Amino acid sequence: MKTRFAPSPTGPLHLGHAYSALLAFGMAQAAGGNFLLRIDDLDQSRARPEWEQQIYDDLHWLGLHWPTPCRRESNHMADYDAALDQLWDMGLLYPCGCTRRDIREALSAPQDAPREGPDGLIYPGTCRPDRPLAGPRPKDQTLRLNMDAAMHHVREALPLTFTEGGAGLSGETGEILLSRNAMINNVGDVVLSRRDAGAAYHLAVVVDDAAQGITHVVRGADLFDATRIHVLLQTLLEVATPRYHHHVLIRDEHGKRLAKRDDARAIAVYRAEGMTPRDIRQKIGL
Ligand code: GLU
Numbered sequence: 001m002k003t004r005f006a007p008s009p010t011g012p013l014h015l016g017h018a019y020s021a022l023l024a025f026g027m028a029q030a031a032g033g034n035f036l037l038r039i040d041d042l043d044q045s046r047a048r049p050e051w052e053q054q055i056y057d058d059l060h061w062l063g064l065h066w067p068t069p070c071r072r073e074s075n076h077m078a079d080y081d082a083a084l085d086q087l088w089d090m091g092l093l094y095p096c097g098c099t100r101r102d103i104r105e106a107l108s109a110p111q112d113a114p115r116e117g118p119d120g121l122i123y124p125g126t127c128r129p130d131r132p133l134a135g136p137r138p139k140d141q142t143l144r145l146n147m148d149a150a151m152h153h154v155r156e157a158l159p160l161t162f163t164e165g166g167a168g169l170s171g172e173t174g175e176i177l178l179s180r181n182a183m184i185n186n187v188g189d190v191v192l193s194r195r196d197a198g199a200a201y202h203l204a205v206v207v208d209d210a211a212q213g214i215t216h217v218v219r220g221a222d223l224f225d226a227t228r229i230h231v232l233l234q235t236l237l238e239v240a241t242p243r244y245h246h247h248v249l250i251r252d253e254h255g256k257r258l259a260k261r262d263d264a265r266a267i268a269v270y271r272a273e274g275m276t277p278r279d280i281r282q283k284i285g286l
Contacts, residue, residue, distance in 0.1 A: 001033025003216040005059075006205070008040040009051035012266035013058045016220065016250040016258040019284045023247055024218035025064050026286075036212060037066040041074045042204050043197060058267040062277050071212060073204055080199030083207050083237055084137060084192065091132025092150050092236065093192065095141035098126055115186075118225035119202070122188035143193040151180045154235045162231045165216075165245040168224030178228050190229055202229045210239035221246040222257070250284055 005021040007013060013021075028035040037059065041047035059066075087093050098106075106124040107114040115122050128146060137143070154160065160178040167173040192203045199207075209217060209230075217227075224246045234241045249257050258265055270280060 001028060001031040001215050002036065002213055003028050003033065003218050004036040004038050004209070004212065004214055005218075006038040006040045006208070007055055008043065008046075009048060009055060010043065010046040011051060012263060012268055013055055014258045014263075014265045014267065015280070015284050018058075018062060018267055018280055019250050019286065020219060020247065021059055021064060022062060022281065022284075022286055024216075027216065027218060027245070033215075035064070035066055036214075037064075037070040038208060038212070039070060039072040039074075040201070040204075041072055042199060042201060044074060045197070047074070054268060058271070061271060062267070062280065071208065073208065076204075076208070076211075077198055079207050079211060080193075080204050083203060084143065084199065086237060087145070087192065088137035088143070090153065090236070092146050092153065093137070093143045094127060094129050094133060094146055095138050096123075096127040096144045096189075096191070097141070098123075102126065117187045117190070118229060119187070119190045122186070123190075125189065128189060140195060142191055142195045144189040145192050147184050147187060147189050150232060150236060151183050154232065155180075157235055160231050160235055162227060162241050163243045164224070164227075165243060166218075166247050167221065168246055169221045172224070176227075178231060183228065183232065187225075187228055192233075202226065203233065206230050206233040206237065206239070209242060210234070210237070214242050216243050216245060218245045218247065220249050222249060 003024045005024050007017055025035045027033075039052055039055070041052070084093070103121050103123060103126075104114065106126050107121060123144060127144070132149070158180065162176050164173050164176050190202060191200050193199055227244055227246070231241050251257055252265065263269065267280065
């Protein structure tokens, strides 16, 4: 059993992160397994070394430990490029020049009200080509997954499934099925590489979990829907699908989800106020 906690060094860790990390660490310990820390610093425009250092300090203070050095995504861009090349060569990616505004405008026709998927607005397909594109993968353009073509490619493996040990926001648990229609209508052509930043989270997380041999992914229920994208990419790239455990989200006293900007609930702030790791565990119900 191998699990991981993969924070982004773009702000302070808060109580929600503490919950996720402690839960994953506890599950690994209970199973005699391994807990890995992975630094999700794909977004180099927002990642900062001081936030990364704060992650190490906070997690050590909470009593967690992990093998070092830990994987940092920014060191593995070549791995993500190789996966993108593979998908491109399979004819499943296409370049897209649409801005957010273009997408909104294309979706403003009254018959199809804009709908949100796990990755923002469901793409209307403006740039989707009729047939797979030839030639080398364009390196400086945003690339989307052609969901229809991707689902066609995996047709012999349908229905795709994954095992959910926790539950998504809508309470789904057990064996989760991914149907072709739901993938096309409710997920759509997601972005896998960005013009200015390279590989997107959905691609990197799949490559990383496979490279590290992760068997159990423990993370917040807000990522449950995105898991469908990850399971599809695992199938396309022919890597194993781990088990998933999406946990409840820690909320503030008004019932609102905690976000990075909730600096008042940063672990570092509680530490500075004299709280102990035990107080933190108690606060989040562990
Ligand atoms: N960096 C991502 C986050 O904090 C990781 C998500 C995941 O565990 O897959 O949301």
